[in-house]
Amino acid sequence: MVSVMLIVIMITPVFAEGPVVLQGDDGGSPPVILGIWEQDLSGVLEDGDSIHSYRGAQFLPPCNGEERKTVQFYAMVTDRNGPGLKAVNGEIQQINGSYHETIPLMRVSETDGIGAAEMSGAANLIHYSIGFSGKDVMTALRNGTASVWKGELTFPSTLNAGIFTVSVTGTDTLDQYSVSLKNSFAYHPVACIEYDFTSVNYGSAGLGTDKWVLGDDVFGTGDKPTVRNTGNVPARIRLTQDDMDFGQDMQGAWNVKYNARMGTSDNTSLYSPGDNVLISEVVSQGSIEPMDFSIQVFRGTGSHAGSMILGYDSLPSEQPGNDELPGLLVPEFPGIKEFMESIMQIIDLD
Numbered sequence: 001m002v003s004v005m006l007i008v009i010m011i012t013p014v015f016a017e018g019p020v021v022l023q024g025d026d027g028g029s030p031p032v033i034l035g036i037w038e039q040d041l042s043g044v045l046e047d048g049d050s051i052h053s054y055r056g057a058q059f060l061p062p063c064n065g066e067e068r069k070t071v072q073f074y075a076m077v078t079d080r081n082g083p084g085l086k087a088v089n090g091e092i093q094q095i096n097g098s099y100h101e102t103i104p105l106m107r108v109s110e111t112d113g114i115g116a117a118e119m120s121g122a123a124n125l126i127h128y129s130i131g132f133s134g135k136d137v138m139t140a141l142r143n144g145t146a147s148v149w150k151g152e153l154t155f156p157s158t159l160n161a162g163i164f165t166v167s168v169t170g171t172d173t174l175d176q177y178s179v180s181l182k183n184s185f186a187y188h189p190v191a192c193i194e195y196d197f198t199s200v201n202y203g204s205a206g207l208g209t210d211k212w213v214l215g216d217d218v219f220g221t222g223d224k225p226t227v228r229n230t231g232n233v234p235a236r237i238r239l240t241q242d243d244m245d246f247g248q249d250m251q252g253a254w255n256v257k258y259n260a261r262m263g264t265s266d267n268t269s270l271y272s273p274g275d276n277v278l279i280s281e282v283v284s285q286g287s288i289e290p291m292d293f294s295i296q297v298f299r300g301t302g303s304h305a306g307s308m309i310l311g312y313d314s315l316p317s318e319q320p321g322n323d324e325l326p327g328l329l330v331p332e333f334p335g336i337k338e339f340m341e342s343i344m345q346i347i348d349l350d
């Protein structure tokens, strides 16, 4: 009896190919998740860290209207049963959030799997199970003792910014579960402010009268100004206008004044040319708000045109506790073209 046990122990290394993990018994040992990662469809694997300065994945909202955010989940799995792996599942949830999804991962072809693993490994995205190196895992993928599995999730761009955890588990044909492997990714806080107007036409007005252009809550009716936020944190609008060449009087007072308000608020911001105005109302993520603008001319004649510059400040996430989360970096320059937008303003004096 003792000698038989010894033979088993000695034989095992003789048949071993590659890392120790790939050895098992006749199928009775559970699968092992060797490594997992997340990537997006941006072409650079993670649009929140395109040069891969930070370990793991950092993502941004698409900032493109109704477009949703898609994240792909990959796992590299081994089991002595090889093709007898039955299922691989991912559980994704947001820390301090209500978002919680469980998705199946499907096996991808060996060629596709190896290609994806090489790219994500080079981008420092992969979280390996303790005891396994990238080299171990690549060897296992190449000799066919491990396989790559992939799942996908698409969520609204306006989902709160924050940290998401990913937990992947595999099952073999004997219904034995692997230990789950956990990772996390960041959905970076970015407000995506979009306007449906490229000009504000005050029309014709008399001197000294307050002439308003009223917005609506329909995005796409540019003659009635509207702003929306398709990002994942709230924002406040900033704006400044030039003097449309109305100039100043002898005492240095401007010959024109402006006013603006947003949403359903009665709060208005009265300002002069060159003032940097911060609208007090907040554009929440996912909301569509009307913007109203007015002009009052004290001295001048004829037609005037000028420019208005619109910008915004991102506000902290509405997600409670998100400000305490580690590793949630705010991109210094998110590369959003709407960050500052210059539009035309026009008026005809009666």
Ligand SMILES: [Ca+2]
Pocket: 027, 028, 029, 030, 031, 079, 080, 081, 172, 173, 174, 176
């Ligand atoms: Ca097994």
Ligand SMILES: [Ca+2]
Pocket: 046, 049, 052, 053, 054, 055, 056, 057, 058, 124
């Ligand atoms: Ca990264």
Ligand SMILES: [Ca+2]
Pocket: 196, 215, 216, 217, 218, 219, 220, 221, 222, 223, 224, 225, 226
């Ligand atoms: Ca509109």
